Amino acid sequence: MDQMEVNRRMSIPAHLRQLEDILWEFQEAFSRHGENTPPIRERYRHILAKLYHEVKDMVARILENQVIWKSQSPWAPESSYSSMESLQQALILLVLCSGVFCEVLESFTDVPDCQNFFYEGQEPLGLASNSTANICQHLQGSYHYATLYHRLARVPIYSAYILEVSTTSRPDLSSSSWYLEPMLGGIPQKDMMQPSNSVMQLNMEDVLESQAVNDDYRNSGYSRGHVNPSQHHSSASQLSTFTYTNMAPQDATFNSGTWNQYENFLKDKILSSCQQTHVLSGVIISGSHPWEGKWLRERVNVPTFYWSAFCCVRSDGSRSAEGRLGRNTSPFDVVTKTILELEAILSKDYGEQVLLFSGGCQ
Incomplete structure (x- = not known):
C-alpha cells in the first residue's frame, strides 16, 4: 500500500474503513473499472423501516468518501432512487453476512x-x-x-x-x-x-x-x-x-x-x-x-x-x-x-x- 493510499485510508473514519474492507472482500459482487458486462439480477431485499434512514445516510457518507461511487455502466438503473435502494440492500446483506449471522x-x-x-x-x-x-x-x-x-x-x-x-x-x-x-x-x-x-x-x-x-x-x-x-x-x-x-x-x-x-x-x-x-x-x-x-x-x-x-x-x-x-x-x-x-x-x-x-x- 503506497503512502497516498495510507493517507486516504487514515482520513476515513474507522467504521467506514471496516466497511471498505468488507466491500473489498466481496468485490466480485460489484462491477469495477467501468465493466459493461450484464449484471446478475438479484431480487429485492427488505429493509426494516427503522433502518432505512440510517442506511441511506451511511451510503451517502461512503459515497462522499469515495469508498464506492455511482456506476457509469449502461446497465445501471436510470432512477437514482432504485439505484440507491439496490445499493442499500447489497450493503445490508454484506454487513450482516460478513460474520457468522447468516441463517x-x-x-x-x-x-x-x-x-x-x-x-x-x-x-x-x-x-x-x-x-x-x-x-x-x-x-x-x-x-x-x-x-x-x-x-x-x-x-x-x-x-x-x-x-x-x-x-x-x-x-x-x-x-x-x-x-x-x-x-x-x-x-x-x-x-x-x-x-x-x-x-x-x-x-x-x-x-x-x-x-x-x-x-x-x-x-x-x-x-x-x-x-x-x-x-x-x-x-x-x-x-x-x-x-x-x-x-x-x-x-x-x-x-x-x-x-x-x-x-x-x-x-x-x-x-x-x-x-x-x-x-x-x-x-x-x-x-x-x-x-x-x-x-x-x-x-x-x-x-x-x-x-x-x-x-x-x-x-x-x-x-x-x-x-x-x-x-x-x-x-x-x-x-x-x-x-x-x-x-x-x-x-x-x-x-x-x-x-x-x-x-x-x-
Missing part, C-alpha cells in the same frame, strides 16, 4: 449443511420471488431443514427436509413459546428464538413486521399447520419444526384428517423402503396482499392448498418420486400427482416455470 441466506448453497436438505443439493426453481427469504433453520448448534419464507404472506412457500425416524413423542411446548426467526427482524442471532427472549422483546416491533406470531392464529378458527411436520424427524430436529416460519393456517379437520394420513404414509410406508428420502412440503397462497384471498387479521395468508413432493433414493441407486395436492377447504381431498403434474399446477399459481427436483428425480 437468512442469499442462497441455500451458501451453507453446505443447508444445501444437503435438497435432492442433489439443488433447490427448486420458480418458487422464489422478491417477497421470499431463504431460511436455514438453526437451533441448538445445528441446521435442521430449509425454508423458503414469504415475507408478505407470512407463511412458508415450502420447507425442504430429509425424512427421519421419529424417536420421541411430540414436544410439549405451548404455542405462545413457539420459535421466531430473529434474522427476519434484523436481529443478528443465528438460532431461532422464543418470543420471551429479552433480545426478541426489545425488537418485537420489527419481529412482528417480518413474520407471523402466535396472536395471529389465536381464536382464528385455523390450526397452526406444520409445513414440515415434527413427526418426520428425530428428537434432535423435532423441536426446530415448532417455529412460526414453518407454520401456515390450516383447517383443523384437514390438519388432523386427510393431510395427516398422507404424512403418516410417508413416515410408515416410504421411510422404510428408501435409503434416503428428500421431501419438499409447501402451500399455495391465496394472495400476496390482504386484498387478495383470505387472511388472518390482514397479516397471515390462508393457503388454498397444501402440497408435498418426495424423492425416494434406494440402496441400489434407483429413484422414484411422487406428489400430493391437498385442499385446505371442504372436502379436504388429497390427490396423488406425478411430479410433472404438480410442477404444472405450481407453475400456473406462481407464474414461473417450477422445477421441484432439479437433480432429475421424477
